[in-house]
Amino acid sequence: MSRSPCLLLLCLSLALPCMADEAKPGHMVYLRAVDPGIVQDIRYASAHNFTGHPLDGYQAPECLLSVDAAKALARVQTALNAEGYGLKVFDCYRPVRAVADMGRFANEPGDPLKTEFYPRVDKQDFWRLGYVARVSNHSRGNTVDLTLTGPDALPADTWTPSAHPVDCTAPYGQRWHDGALDMGTGFDCFDERAHTDSALINATAKANRQRLNGAMEKEGFSGYSAEWWHFTYSANTQKPDVMDFPITPLAP
Template sequence: MPAFNKTIAALCLIAPCLAGAETRPEHMVYVRSIDPSIEQDIRYATAHNFTGHALDGYEAPECLLAEDAAKALARVQSTLRAQGYGLKVFDCYRPSRAVADMGRFATLPGDPTKAEFYPRVSKQDFWKLGYVARVSGHSKGSTVDLTLTGPGALPAAVGMPGAKQVDCTAPYGQRWQDGGLDMGSGFDCFDERAHTANSAINATAKANRLRLTAAMEKEGFVGYSKEWWHFSYNGNPALTEVMNFPITPLALESSQQLIVVTSKNWTDIQGTAQRYQRHGKTFEKTGEPFAVVLGKSGLAWGKGLTVVERRAGPVKREGDGKAPAGIFKLGTAFGYDNRADTRLPYLPLSPTVECVDDGKSERYNQLVDGATVSKDWNSSETMRRKDDMYRKGIFIEHNTPAAAGAGSCIFFHIWRAPDSGTLGCTAMEPANIQQLFAWLDPRQQPLLIQLPEAEYAQLRESWGLPQR
């Protein structure tokens, strides 16, 4: 085996060997809980990064840092906001398994993202050139990748780049728009133009880099000469432990109420639901389990609070007859009555209320009153039905914000029959939907967790789910 491949093979063995790597340490905090005004675009939780896939260990697009570093970053944000600017983070804590995933990528054939992220270098040279570290400061909770936002920033592009990739060193306005100011190159651009002191970039980009660097250095962060976006906090020399716990949703850690729905397998249309209430650090069952029916074609991974791009199993699409699997927030309750006994926000369903399922509409996956808004859709579902299925229901925040074609109009609602699958919703008998109306409290940040039994068992520990 060539020396390079031996090195990478050794790197790829690091993650499984680390002791105590599965539980989030107390000193690691969600930046969103410290300062929610700091924008987040966690690239390694998506396929839009130099590897072309979501990295191992990124179960959710969340930024975590050691508490000292997170508070220092919040001070940077406060300083910049007073000047009319702000921060947007691309990566924070990075599990060591994700670093190993980067190593594996360098040994695999193909360059799916070369045209955008590394058009002038070989991926086998990432380490030699200093663009990727074998042991990353990100894995110690002290390092953050970010950009500067503010006046004149172009809006962030939505979705993923098209088939034609644009060089990350292309002029601002031509390359991928991340919502930040012109910094002279895109994020994760493995090129000399991304070097912090590069002299070839324009005056505006130089000024933006200087502003970002000055604000970060003032609060104890040190930049990296080859990546303008990369800063490590040096205010706590004790941050030396390489960690490997997975990144999971903040919402799951802060939720006080869970509804857990499981089915026998991906294609089963029937399932069992159980309510849970948090007591301290654990969830305890509330009430008895009850039967539900799922999509007529079973379950498929949905677009919720977790990253599902690399998971085995089907992925939900519009019109597939599958209910979404994953973790989801719960939204508005609705029904035929003018008022309802619930603490959830409530929408009375008039005959003109529709749920838009046209992926080309700006109101895709929204409940709208067709009598009061300008119609830009060709397909929708009338919510005031002739039967009782929507007499009481709750909007499940799948595909929110909406991506065209990823599925829409997913609810809890009353079932047609205990053996009649839905078009993608989760349905139950009237007494149980009434029970949810009375029990759910938005102040307790309730969540739906919906999975086949095997996936629930596999993910229970890493996601911190209750014992069934």
């Protein structure tokens, strides 16, 4: 299977070294094979994300990362486990075609899950506010979206398309229960409260963000100010190219 014409045009217009559909590169690994104890809830392989549909290129709900980033994340998990906490990942490697899918959504009519993910933002402003990008570090295999689990977390809900959407900034006990601790907002919440250093969240959420940030920074990850869940492995000596191979199931 070859790349779609629209994706090829995107790569050419942005001067990106996009890859054709092929087997994953050798430096990319399934996180599950490195540390099966890290919980995975890959949102873009389902309809439970801000677009309301599975993104192009997500053929399986699997986290893939570069070998170095995956090993570093496993070290974070080990350190957190020693304190009674753990990690849950929402997104890892993201194919270029999925980034383009997000861009299309931002420019097309329709807001199926606005109430949950961006209740106070018009999606026409996604670009300006930095919630979507033409080039994402996720496509380089060194960026991960995640949260913190622990003994005080409410059990995860089971999402269905008929689920009643609740504002991602609602109080912890009222919004969608993702199985994580109170981080101030839900994942992919396009709101000022999701900014890492937001003063609009409670003390518990601030402490949980600080614990997550500290653990990630110790292993070479840097955060993103507009999204508390977003971390990039910054210990790479060279900036890797973006990739576009599809995410497929892990072979048994």
